[in-house]
Amino acid sequence: MKIPLTNYGWPQMVFYPAGLIIFMIFLYFGASPSIPSWLVQLVEIALGIIVIWSLSFFRDPEREIPRNKNILLAPADGTVKDIETIDEPAFIGGKAIRVGIFLSIFDVHINRSPCKVKVEKIMYREGKFLDARNIQAGHENESNELWLTSIEPPNLKLIVRQISGAIARRIVCKTAEGAQLVGGERFGMIKFGSRTELYAPDGDNIKCLVKIGDKVKAGITPIIKV
Numbered sequence: 001m002k003i004p005l006t007n008y009g010w011p012q013m014v015f016y017p018a019g020l021i022i023f024m025i026f027l028y029f030g031a032s033p034s035i036p037s038w039l040v041q042l043v044e045i046a047l048g049i050i051v052i053w054s055l056s057f058f059r060d061p062e063r064e065i066p067r068n069k070n071i072l073l074a075p076a077d078g079t080v081k082d083i084e085t086i087d088e089p090a091f092i093g094g095k096a097i098r099v100g101i102f103l104s105i106f107d108v109h110i111n112r113s114p115c116k117v118k119v120e121k122i123m124y125r126e127g128k129f130l131d132a133r134n135i136q137a138g139h140e141n142e143s144n145e146l147w148l149t150s151i152e153p154p155n156l157k158l159i160v161r162q163i164s165g166a167i168a169r170r171i172v173c174k175t176a177e178g179a180q181l182v183g184g185e186r187f188g189m190i191k192f193g194s195r196t197e198l199y200a201p202d203g204d205n206i207k208c209l210v211k212i213g214d215k216v217k218a219g220i221t222p223i224i225k226v
Contacts, residue, residue, distance in 0.1 A: 006110060008172045008189045009058035017051045024048070026077075043060045053105075057192065060110050063219050065184030069152045072114040072224040073184055074216035075160045076196035078103040081222075083212060085202050091121075091147045092157045095202035099223055101216060102195055103165075109189045111162060112219040113181035114198055117148040122177055129164055137163055137195055146187075151180065156226060159199035162190050184219030200224050 005013060024047050031040050050173045059186055066073065078101040088096035127142040142164040162171050173188040181187060188194070200206060207225040210216060216223060 003059045003061060005055065005058045006060035006175065006186075006189060008110075009191075012170075012191065013055065013058045016054045020047050020054070024051075042072065052138075053077075057105065057109065059108060060186070061108065063217070064218050065182075066222065067183070068222070069115070070226055071222040072158070072198065072200060072226060073112065074101065074110055074218050074221040074223050075114050075198050076101045076103055076216075076218050077107040077109070078196070078216065079210055080210050080214045080216060081195075083208060083210070086199075088159070088199055091159060092199060092201050096159075096199045097202050097206060097208055097224065099198045099208065099210065100195060101197070103190065105192060108218065109191065109194065110186050110218060111160070111188045111190070111196060113148070113183055113184040113187060114158060114160065114186045116151045117158065117181050118151055119146060119175055119179045119181065120149055121147040121175055122173060122175070123147075124171070127164075137165065140170065141165070141195075144173050144188075146173070146175070148181075150226075154205075154226065156201055161196075161199070162188065162196040163195040163197065164190060165192075165194045168193050198223065200226070 024044055027040060080099060082100040084098055086096055086098050123145045124131045124141050128140045130137040130141050144162040146160045148158040164171060170191040175187040209225055210223045
């Protein structure tokens, strides 16, 4: 059975597991005779689990993307940690709904487009590495912000923000200004635990479809109705 892995994972997907496997071989053949065999086996099992996890972190499953121009899809897998209405004057130009999604180290970490959009602007910002579950992480952590315009009516201005966490130290964004993405299309990932936020204009016709604590999947779960 083929296990789909993202090419965003190089070189970590090669070097981390390879280093662990080399250490496991060295431990198995070179451990001191004074070390109990059961302890060596226990360490080997623990390292084997870490190897499997390090590969599974970069998994990139194929998904059946809903085709509905009236919904915005989750841009990331994870748990909805906060939902609030804020002022967003820079791009949206007024009141906006912000949905914050926390990605644990066990979630798929691929980011996907919330709908069919044009990428207007991409802005990377250096910052701290606070715990991504902390709402302040969105303001203070390293981040990458994509300003998007939905191609289909009502041509909404949207923002997707990729945010590093306490463990994540690498944001990947594989799209460019001027590019067009279809709903659910992959555009990047954040490595090893992170946060992703979606901003959409607030209004009478806009309805949030999720609540705090909900689990969502990128490119599958509808989170806002427009």
